[in-house]
Amino acid sequence: MINPKHVGRIYVLYGDPVAHNSQGLSVDSLQSLLGARINGDVWDGYVDFTERADPDNQKFIDSENTGVSDISYEPNVRFSKSVGKSSLEISMLSENKIPKVTDAVLFPEEAELEKMMLNLKNLGIKATIFGGGSSVTGGVSQKPADTSVSIDTSKLKSFEMNNRIAVIGGGMTGFQAENEAARRGLTLGFFPESFMHSSVAGWVSTMASGQESNRYGDIEDLVLGVEIVRSDGTIRDSITPRNSIGVSGKAIALGSEGRNGIISKVYFKTHKKTEERKYSSFFFKSFSDAIESVSKLDTFPDVLRISDSLETEIALSEAGSSVMKKVLDKYLGVRGFKSGCIAIAIDSGNSYKNIRENAAKISSTPAKMWEMTRFERPLVANLLWKSGMVVDTLETSVSWEKAFELYLKVKNTFNELLASCNIKGFIMSHMSHQYREGCCLYFSFVLNTPKKTEHLQVFRKEIVSAFLKSGGSLSHHHGIGTQLSGYLDESHTRLMEMLADPVLS
Ligand SMILES: Cc1cc2nc3c(=O)[nH]c(=O)nc-3n(C[C@H](O)[C@H](O)[C@H](O)COP(=O)(O)OP(=O)(O)OC[C@H]3O[C@@H](n4cnc5c(N)ncnc54)[C@H](O)[C@@H]3O)c2cc1C
Structure with a gap:
């Protein structure tokens, strides 16, 4: 018998419900662009989840059948492990359109992975892997199968150093892994905006890129190899500084987006933490000037972000009508850079010095502010x-x-x-x-x-x-x-x- 069961309210927006907004953001420009009041009183970001679960289906996914001791059938857990952070999902949820919710959430230990994958194959159960759940492309949506489960990777949280290589459990979040590296005076050099929530294996599987990619490289440059658990066995890469031994686990893990196996371990390069970071900010007259100037550079600052004129206007509106903003407006007006495009650069070398053509240097404050708030901006x-x-x-x-x-x-x-x-x-x-x-x-x-x-x-x-x-x-x-x-x-x-x-x- 199928019973409707009301289970309450679930927060579906990014981050923590209490950290909901943007202190200091001036909403005036947004209001005039959108023709609406921006005061956050239309929707609270929660969804009412009324479920019609089939308990028989859930009983079938038990520890004995799957080989996983920790399984949750709790409606709110199943719901939150079935949705990511894509705008399409959030939009549908805001209209109370509830997507397919998984039948059960498995929380395997590393030692349970191989058996679990084999068992799921034999049982004909389809699974979706859930890392940090920050996918913005529907990557953690449920498969259209009769019985489906979510495999939550949060128990895959080991961290050890093997010489200069960090061996990281795939379910560790970026924040946790970087903290471990930092305790050893090192950095992984990988800082996506979703750093607080996204997982290390999630980065590999989505071919992610961190904000300091100009210095450290994109994910494919930073990973030496992986362990990836499939229903036909585990592929363990041999880890040397480089090798040429045919198709690797790394090759099938990168960009796999949860389809080719569970990435259980990631072998990550590490770097010494940089002693000195230089902050600078510039203005270009236009976005085309900025693109043209930067295209001529041979090396780039660790971080270089150039906003078009509208993004610049909105970013600067945060400074309100402060004295600093008035001085900046005046300076840019005099130099012919009014309605221009702001660039922020952070560099541990001297590449920022090459950004001269067509650009006016301003105070380094915007670059420093960007760094201070970089994981809160979403x-x-x-x-x-x-x-x-x-x-x-x-x-x-x-x-x-x-x-x-x-x-x-x-x-x-x-x-x-x-x-x-x-x-x-x-x-x-x-x-x-x-x-x-x-x-x-x-x-x-x-x-x-x-x-x-x-x-x-x-x-x-x-x-x-x-x-x-x-x-x-x-x-x-x-x-x-x-x-x-x-x-x-x-x-x-x-x-x-x-x-x-x-x-x-
Ligand atoms: C606010 C915000 C900012 C973002 N900023 C950036 C950014 O700066 N750079 C960037 O690259 N991306 C960014 N993203 C996108 C997202 O964070 C990345 O795609 C991230 O790599 C996803 O990691 P995750 O652990 O959250 O993966 P999930 O969302 O859990 O899953 C993503 C995909 O990876 C698969 N997967 C997860 N774990 C494993 C595993 N162990 N083995 C195999 N497959 C697995 C899932 O099945 C799914 O297909 C952002 C997202 C948000 C919401």
């Missing part, structure tokens, strides 16, 4: 969601010569859509993660619409199409998850199918 989106808005980000990688054209195409596409949907909203962008060949362009947009999910889907589709038509990639670092996988060409889809584990596909 919480600004919570205030917008709570004010009834839809917020999303999409990012791409593009060569220097096509970057500005792509930027314009995305903005024009977005503005045309606003007009055709007859709604208010805005889009802004910044450039980050520079390479000799090109950069990442990161777009954030907000919509004020009563048709949240419907419009979000339309805008996402058109923006991604604009990326692809302009020579950009599907993603630079968020991955594709379930939401963008439909854009893959046939050869890549086939490759993914070939590598996929039957339990996870």
